[in-house]
Amino acid sequence: DVKVTQSSRYLVKRTGEKVFLECVQDMDHENMFWYRQDPGLGLRLIYFSYDVKMKEKGDIPEGYSVSREKKERFSLILESASTNQTSMYLCASSFQGHYGYTFGSGTRLTVV
Amino acid sequence: QKEVEQNSGPLSVPEGAIASLNCTYSDRGSQSFFWYRQYSGKSPELIMSIYSNGDKEDGRFTAQLNKASQYVSLLIRDSQPSDSATYLCAVRGTSGSRLTFGEGTQLTVNP
Numbered sequence: 249d250v251k252v253t254q255s256s257r258y259l260v261k262r263t264g265e266k267v268f269l270e271c272v273q274d275m276d277h278e279n280m281f282w283y284r285q286d287p288g289l290g291l292r293l294i295y296f297s298y299d300v301k302m303k304e305k306g307d308i309p310e311g312y313s314v315s316r317e318k319k320e321r322f323s324l325i326l327e328s329a330s331t332n333q334t335s336m337y338l339c340a341s342s343f344q345g346h347y348g349y350t351f352g353s354g355t356r357l358t359v360v
Numbered sequence: 361q362k363e364v365e366q367n368s369g370p371l372s373v374p375e376g377a378i379a380s381l382n383c384t385y386s387d388r389g390s391q392s393f394f395w396y397r398q399y400s401g402k403s404p405e406l407i408m409s410i411y412s413n414g415d416k417e418d419g420r421f422t423a424q425l426n427k428a429s430q431y432v433s434l435l436i437r438d439s440q441p442s443d444s445a446t447y448l449c450a451v452r453g454t455s456g457s458r459l460t461f462g463e464g465t466q467l468t469v470n471p
Contacts, residue, residue, distance in 0.1 A: 352403060
């Protein structure tokens with residue numbers, strides 16, 4: 249069974265902390281994505297990557313960075329966590345071309 | 361205008377009825393269209409993809425695409441309480457592999 253695995257289901261962090269969210273896929277997908285999902289705002293794209301060491305800004309990249317050192321792993325980094333980054337974070341991956349995404353189970357991050 | 365718009369919910373149907381979920385998109389060059397189901401507190405799950413005009417059926421689900429009208433829909437026949445979820449429409453436009461999602465329509469199927 250194909251999988252996208254997010255390292256944590258729930259996280260609580262303090263304001264100002266550096267936060268790492270990890271995502272690993274075992275499907276040899278080229279594309280990987282990070283979204284956040286908030287009530288009333290839907291899914292918003294933070295960053296995505298088409299290949300190892302490549303990254304592209306999405307719609308809301310401010311306050312975030314990413315790392316993709318290996319094809320299967322895509323990390324989201326909150327440089328200095330703030331309360332407005334409290335959200336559900338969803339990682340997804342796909343093959344190049346006209347394919348849908350497979351999502352991970354999500355990480356619910358609370359910044360206090 | 362939003363890039364992908366879904367009919368506002370919530371939508372409530374009785375068990376056994378047909379649920380109809382609608383979506384319009386603004387990028388006329390879009391080629392790939394997807395429906396995701398998301399249960400409360402869970403991540404989205406791909407249930408249908410459609411690429412050509414017309415209907416595509418998979419069990420109780422039928423996706424319909426009309427590129428001229430920039431419209432895609434999902435019909436759920438014989439709706440079950442287990443179909444109660446938020447349904448997300450997603451469109452791949454002309455700008456690469458990223459999908460643009462609608463805000464979702466919450467469906468409740470009443471026993």
